[in-house]
Amino acid sequence: MKLEGKVWKYGDNIDTDVIIPARYLNTTDPVTLAAHCMEDADQSFAQNVQPGDIMVGGRNFGCGSSREHAPISIKGAGVSCIVAESFARIFFRNAVNIGLPILESPDAARDAQPGDTLSVDLVGGTITNQRTGQTYQASPYPPVVLGIINAGGLVPYTREILGIEITG
């Protein structure tokens, strides 16, 4: 699958309290969560993000609490994919589990500037910066992660491995 979107660039150690503050965690509704996504770091994000845009982070993106509300709010805001130098462990799993594409590439993340357009090929794991023309290879996924991604997230993956048919 190919994605293309404008870059929203953030720094190192973007924590889940910044992505979605605890004061909004009394709901699980993606639309409400999306409206407050990144609010304490960047007020303009939730207002101006366009469907398909790509979030770029530095090291340890998504550190802090285990709240799945964080990737849900980013996905709910319409972001198609996150590229970062590295991801905090729980955030990485959460994003994969809810079907939000997530790619680790230190060079692609460092070189990307706000407003750049990135093209991402999820099958090949490549990221191309349209401004510079440069293409980067993201770190490959471990097999189990690939299985979850291919199934479309951990919920459909679980149904697959437990042999549960979708009804209704």
Next chain:
Amino acid sequence: MGKTLAEKIIAAHAQDVTDVSAGDLVTVRTDVVMANDITAPIAIESFNAMGVEEVYDSGSIMLVPSHFTPNKDIKSAEQARTLRQFADEQALCHRFRVGRSGIEHVILPERGLVLPGDLVVGGDSHTCTYGALGAFATGMGSTDIAFAMATGTTWLKVPETMRFVYHGQRQPWVGGKDMILRTIGEIGVDGALYRAMEFIGPAISALPMSDRLTMANMVIEAGSKCGFMPFDDVTREYVEARATRPYTAYFADDDAQYVSVHEFDLSEMEPQVACPYSPDNVQPISQVKPEQVDQVFIGSCTNGRLEDLAIVAGMLEQSGREFHPDVRVIIIPGSQAVYLDALRAGWLELFTLAGAAVSTSTCGPCLGGHMGVLAADEVCVSTSNRNFRGRMGHPDARVYLANPAVAAASGILGRVAHPDEL
């Protein structure tokens, strides 16, 4: 080749294999699966969406409402109700109602619900706390928890292990909180990303369980997957008084492989403080500007245990002083049991007479939830574990993380203060 604690516990729980090494991807059995009032609602949604009808084991799933409880608003009341309804439907054995409960990471060890050698996954990043007992315990998100509730398993990458050795005699007012803050200050908030942290050395052997729980609690603040204290007499004594099922103590081999070894000498170490806005922005207290404080919070799963409250009570008693009239001091025992013990010891009266607000057990202010949310530009000294921007309220509020003695001294003097200043 020898094995680390992480490798041994994971191997004992692995499906299909009997031997694992760092880097292996394995499916493991879980002994305990935990979630709270923030993470469980999504876990329950995911569980239902998976189409699974029954949880894998009704005795091993613990849904603990502690963040917005006693409920702060209608939505959080509905979230807590979701947990209770699910617990009823699935006939879960363990229930954690307001008035009979506490903060998840305080009550699970306290009640012997997590034990040495267990493999625990929790829908909360501070699940790593149970490593103090010699359990492999790690935080995950809600959908991972739903998978574990459905199957009694999860997948893991076996972590590499970093070893931390502590020598020397602890100085007055220095405890587990200072040791872990110093460690995080040294390696940074991503210094142990994807890895396990093993704590050893004479100063660890001499450390009481409450301080060990404090240290293991904060390994996630270095990005770590889990942390371990070696099983010893302190562990045995703590666990024997509580366990209601058998457990296994694992020990790292002498020739286990560590990615790095870090040594600390405590003989010269003073109390440590993490300054705004990161748990790795750590300074010895003598180097921290004595800024005026608006609020002091003593509590949380990091330092809300009886031993923490004992330090505060001792300082008030010995100094004969009250808290500063301009500071809002909020003291929250970490569980109903801690509350009762503190009550019987006379400390809740002492705190109240000294001008503190004492509350029933809740996470509350630790995550800026309720019971002490900060306004813009306010300064707080907190015994909790995170001082990210916006964590305890307004993004421009400034939080200093410290041990209970520093927090109490700051509450008495009205500024960031060393306990010796009293």
